[in-house]
Amino acid sequence: MDKKKEISMAVIKRLPKYYRHLAELLRNDVDRISSKELSEKIGFTASQIRQDFNCFGGFGQQGYGYNVKELYNEISKILGLDKRxxxxxxxxxxxxxxxxxxxxxxxxxxxxxxxxxxxxxxxxxxxxxxxxxxxxxxxxxxxxxxxxxxxxxxxxxxxxxxxxxxxxxxxxxxxxxxxxxxxxxxxxxxxxxxxxxxxxxxxxxxxxxxx
Amino acid sequence: MDKKKEISMAVIKRLPKYYRHLAELLRNDVDRISSKELSEKIGFTASQIRQDFNCFGGFGQQGYGYNVKELYNEISKILGLDKRxxxxxxxxxxxxxxxxxxxxxxxxxxxxxxxxxxxxxxxxxxxxxxxxxxxxxxxxxxxxxxxxxxxxxxxxxxxxxxxxxxxxxxxxxxxxxxxxxxxxxxxxxxxxxxxxxxxxxxxxxxxxxxx
CATH class of the missing domain: 3.40.50.720 (NAD(P)-binding Rossmann-like Domain)
Incomplete structure (x- = not known):
């Protein structure tokens, strides 16, 4: 909780962009994506992406990339989109x-x-x-x-x-x-x-x- | 010219806000305003405002504040609003x-x-x-x-x-x-x-x- 308080506005502003791109990957039936591939898609550097996700506790395993569905659900939850x-x-x-x-x-x-x-x-x-x-x-x-x-x-x-x-x-x-x-x-x-x-x-x- | 190239996106994003507030001051017949008064109005610190204006060569004289009409015209020109x-x-x-x-x-x-x-x-x-x-x-x-x-x-x-x-x-x-x-x-x-x-x-x- 305290950790969340420290998240910068810059990271927060990037979250909806991650969410949008992950939704698109899901629609295209992509199961797994590396930070490098995600980087090419979104236009942020791979290290930026890893750093952003680490703010929220980190998802994905070294060398395996991210599970798209899990990452999408996590970011939904972080954004508060699990509620109406x-x-x-x-x-x-x-x-x-x-x-x-x-x-x-x-x-x-x-x-x-x-x-x-x-x-x-x-x-x-x-x-x-x-x-x-x-x-x-x-x-x-x-x-x-x-x-x-x-x-x-x-x-x-x-x-x-x-x-x-x-x-x-x-x-x-x-x-x-x-x-x-x-x-x-x-x-x-x-x-x-x-x-x-x-x-x-x-x-x-x-x-x-x-x- | 080279100077302008170095102006950060953060400063650029603040320019339209200055422009809007100065237009409002003009409508209210305000001739002159200090960076402190402008600060209270816009919500940026006075030193931020002075620093921003310095990026463009600086307007206003120490102790006299800014001439609203001049500042408005300058910012219009910087934004490119002197053209259609x-x-x-x-x-x-x-x-x-x-x-x-x-x-x-x-x-x-x-x-x-x-x-x-x-x-x-x-x-x-x-x-x-x-x-x-x-x-x-x-x-x-x-x-x-x-x-x-x-x-x-x-x-x-x-x-x-x-x-x-x-x-x-x-x-x-x-x-x-x-x-x-x-x-x-x-x-x-x-x-x-x-x-x-x-x-x-x-x-x-x-x-x-x-x-």
Whole structure:
């Protein structure tokens, strides 16, 4: 447990990539893979991969490589994908609707319980099986339903207020698409997807290559 | 110029954040700000901020803080936002449509020139002023039109093939939403938005807090 606390953000950010590649190997019926082969596939060095896996106690035997199924299950468990998570989306604009329609998340174990928006024209509409409700009902919905993750797709100006409502009602994780660094207590996890920042980074890199 | 080559990815990733906060200060008519005040706003330490700005030659005078307008303009220029960029979106599913509808990007200087999809039902539909075309016409479109950035919103299995078409036609930047690490020559920049990986990171962080 103490060991886990020391795991760096860099390692954590690589875990979902391992998970994705291992899922692909499983789909292709690959039973066993060496760190060298995995390295060629993922693009991290073999020693990086061994070091990362050692953070979690190490899998695989010297000279035999890794059992793909076991490694996949271990990483699932480390990521917490052996459980299911209930989610709500706040903000049913373009991004909110795109996320609601993204079937991949259901397969990972994420159950969308509600969608909320300020726009009355959207109320009552359904995305897949979930109705879009008035954002004013978010607080009471959260009091009556257990929700693990709030997916924040509202404009910048509303983001902090909605985040506060989520936090006050015990939501433990916020996936934040609003272009704002929200303030939350240390007991709540936030992962930002700041699309504009990502696009601006791309432009910087393109221009830098030309210099 | 040589100096710029040494700028670390960590600094580069912070630039869009500076840009966003400075734009907000400008909107609020703030003329001048100290690294300490900027630090409280952005959440990086003041010494981090001074160090970052020094990478680009340094702005601001000791004891006087930074001129917000000047700093904003400088960072715009460093990011390459003093130019405009023509873009195409490939894949008009949920994410592709969301990006096409995102008006913020136009303001930054990104002009959407085309949207391409494999699905005949979408062909001829318009998102804002841009028609969705058959993906089979992408290659000839790119030969006839200058495109700087390709926004890749196709499924994993198609992503590499589309990326190759973009690269072969001189596209210099790929903003990749497909859950795949695409292979491109060193002369092409790629910025990934891997939504599933971001969500899995959030879940890891949530579970880690509970330990």
């Amino acid at each position: 998570y209930s989610t709500v989306i706040i903000g049913a604009g373009n991004i909110g609707q795109a996320i609601a329609n993204y079937t991949r998340f259901e397969k990972f174990g994420f159950d969308l319980k509600g969608i909320f928006d300020v726009n009355p024209k959207l109320h009552g509409m359904r995305i897949k099986d979930v109705e879009i409700s008035d954002i004013d009902t978010l607080d009471s919905f959260l009091k009556e339903n257990h929700v693990d993750i709030g997916i924040l797709c509202v404009p910048q100006m509303q983001a902090q207020k909605v985040a506060d409502t989520l936090v006050d009602n015990g939501v433990r994780g916020i996936w934040n698409f609003a272009p704002l660094d929200i303030d939350v207590p240390e007991t709540v996890s936030v992962e930002n997807v700041h699309l504009s920042e990502s696009l601006l980074t791309l432009v910087y890199l393109m221009n830098d290559l030309e210099k | 960029y023509s873009t195409v979106i490939i894949g008009a599913g949920n994410i592709g449509q969301a990006i096409a509808n995102y008006t913020r990007f136009e303001k930054f200087g990104f002009d959407l020139k085309g949207i391409f999809d494999v699905n005949p039902k979408l062909h001829g539909m318009r998102i804002k002023d841009v028609e969705i075309s058959d993906i089979d016409t992408l290659d000839s479109f790119l030969k006839e039109n200058h495109v700087d950035i390709g926004i890749l919103c196709v499924p994993q299995m198609q992503a590499q093939k589309v990326a190759d078409t973009l690269v072969d036609n001189g596209v210099r930047g790929i903003w990749n939403f497909a859950p795949l690490d695409i292979d491109v020559p060193e002369t092409v920049s790629v910025e990934n938005v891997h939504l599933s990986e971001s969500l899995l990171t959030l879940v890891y962080l949530m579970n880690d807090l509970e330990k």
